[in-house]
Amino acid sequence: MQEQENQQAEKVEIKEATAPEVQLDSVVQGETVQTSAPEAAQAAAPVQDTAEQVIAKLEAKVQELQDSFMRAKAEGENIRRRAQEDISKAHKFAIEGFAEAMVPVKDSLEMALKIDTPSIEALKEGVEMTLKQLSSAFEKNRLTEVNPVQGDKLDPMKHQAISMVPAEQEANTVVTVLQKGYTIADRLLRPALVTVAQGK
Template identity: 60%
Template sequence: MENTQDNSASQNPTPADNPAAAQTIQQPGVPDATSAPETVDANETEALLAEAQARVTSLQEEFLRAKAETENVRRRAQEDVQKAHKFAIENFAENLLPVLDSLEAALTHSSTDLAKVREGVELTLRQLTAALEKGRVVEVNPVGEKFDPHRHQAISMVPADQDANTVVSVLQKGYVIADRVLRPALVTVAAPK
């Protein structure tokens, strides 16, 4: 009888007796345990890929918007610089208009009184000086100062009671605008003793 039991056991092996058979036997309605992780991994991978592609698209759109905004800022700044160059003298010209008006009025006036003409010229000179000051144009009148070749132009050296290389007299005033020389002052300089 023993033989019969062995024989029946060998004919109907149980999953415990044959591990390979256990892997291939499936019950109906139950998903295969070995294929489930691959399906889940594929779905997760596709979801992650779609999410990454959406993020890339979003970043590309943000980059293009930022690039366009940067280009607009650059273009506006360039236009502002062009306008500043074009209209930089506008303020200065507005300050000079009263001087022009005074000169035109002087030409139309037919006064023979020299005192009135002189008074009109002095008034016009004050207007011109004020307009230049508003435009930051400053007069250089360096009498008694040490000679500065960057701001003064020496015409001659003369013997004087002053220290050597100091300005004795100014033949023509110089002008600077914001510490930049427009015209150097023409001067005579004290000669060394």
């Protein structure tokens, strides 16, 4: 009986001796958790820019947009200047192609005048050759004849009626062509002079 009491007393002493250590461990662990929680929160928190950094980024963006605007403006000015130069050159040299085609015609006429006593046949042949050169020059420069045939309906946009004559054909139709007209690139240069029928 005495031995059992002694054993129980020893167990109580052991518990009392070990209890503070367990409690100490619990306290230490609690302190560890308490000290590590702020550090974890600080590590997880995102880094935010300061006001100065935000302003610097905005100023850099504004500068980038200004540079882009100035480059676009300069390019627009260059395009406008080149367009004006092209228009000026087009006005200055618009007749260059036609003049180049007319030079051979002038050469032929000058050669014909150098002949002292040309025959009728030679003169006619020279005129026909010159006319072909002139027609070729007209064709290259889109200069076409307005030459209606008898019976065509009078077109006020291309024909100019000089007089009305009695004719066995429908009224307001072309009877004769007194002078050919011409267009260039579908634009009327000169209307054809015609007579038209009075009608039956």
